[in-house]
Amino acid sequence: MPTRNALALKNRNTMLQVSTLMKREAVPVLSKGSNLGQNELGGFLRQVVPGIIGRYGNLNAVTAADYYDTTRELFANSTKVYKATLPIFDLGAKTDAVVNYGMATFMDQGFDTIPDILSNAMTLYVSQYNRETMDFNAGQDSVTKTVQRVAEPGACAFCALMAFSSTSAAEGNLIGTRTYSYEPDFHANCHCTTEVVFEGEAPIVPDYYATFAQEYDEAQGGTAKEVLAKMRANTGRA
Structure with a gap:
């Protein structure tokens, strides 16, 4: 499969x-x-x-x-x-x-x-x-919670920020989710993927998202590492 x-x-x-x-x-x-x-x-x-x-x-x-x-x-x-x-x-x-x-x-x-x-x-x-x-x-x-944008490793800073933001979570719930109604969040020939998150599922947080923390940190006032830690703690993702 x-x-x-x-x-x-x-x-x-x-x-x-x-x-x-x-x-x-x-x-x-x-x-x-x-x-x-x-x-x-x-x-x-x-x-x-x-x-x-x-x-x-x-x-x-x-x-x-x-x-x-x-x-x-x-x-x-x-x-x-x-x-x-x-x-x-x-x-x-x-x-x-x-x-x-x-x-x-x-x-x-x-x-x-x-x-x-x-x-x-x-x-x-x-x-x-x-x-x-x-x-x-x-x-x-x-049965669908959201469609989540997922950036690939080595994504441009813009995609890293937008994708990282789309997985922001508090107490296991998605917050600040960007969906595909927000087309300015994408650029021509964008390599981000889209993945469905069903009810009861955790947000998608690839391990390499830790490398996106710096860009998110700069844009969100120093909260990226705390947000990432909370996301992983609440979703059970290492």
């Missing part, structure tokens, strides 16, 4: 593969706007961006639903039946964010960097489909 972390890594790796495929399509498509003026470029982006985000985003959403169902079937201590469904995605908001970023870039730098910059930015919005699907189903499923 696969471990939960292995399933989470498979989901994460699929997201990264989808992002790679998306960028391969997006760069040459976006490059077709090279000779357009400001007004025409805005219209062009609004024409091509939604289709790319929606198509690859839906791949990520279906992947997330399968990942959620598999994890629940293997690890949830429950006889209650649940089948993951897809939420309604706000493609318009995602499109607006990309187009506005593209136009700001155009005004500041011209067109040359737009294909690379926008295709990279679009990976964030394509990945949102996966994270939003996880968060939506966690909220609908009565």
Whole structure:
């Protein structure tokens, strides 16, 4: 039987593969706007961006639903039946964010960097489909406590802080949990995984999280080591 972390890594790796495929399509498509003026470029982006985000985003959403169902079937201590469904995605908001970023870039730098910059930015919005699907189903499923962000060893300082914060606990309860409604907590091509915490389970606290304490300590006023010690004492994790 696969471990939960292995399933989470498979989901994460699929997201990264989808992002790679998306960028391969997006760069040459976006490059077709090279000779357009400001007004025409805005219209062009609004024409091509939604289709790319929606198509690859839906791949990520279906992947997330399968990942959620598999994890629940293997690890949830429950006889209650649940089948993951897809939420309604706000493609318009995602499109607006990309187009506005593209136009700001155009005004500041011209067109040359737009294909690379926008295709990279679009990976964030394509990945949102996966994270939003996880968060939506966690909220609908009565046996799920939360979806937890887990950073890998050697994660960037931003991811280390956000992931460490998402596991903060007091008396065995999650506090300050960040879920996937908080998309600014993620960056393009993020390597953090998402793992489901079911009712009655302890938060996920990998041993290497001790190395994240310094960043958390600096941001939270000297409480990181105390929080980590309490988390491990209350959850029974060494």
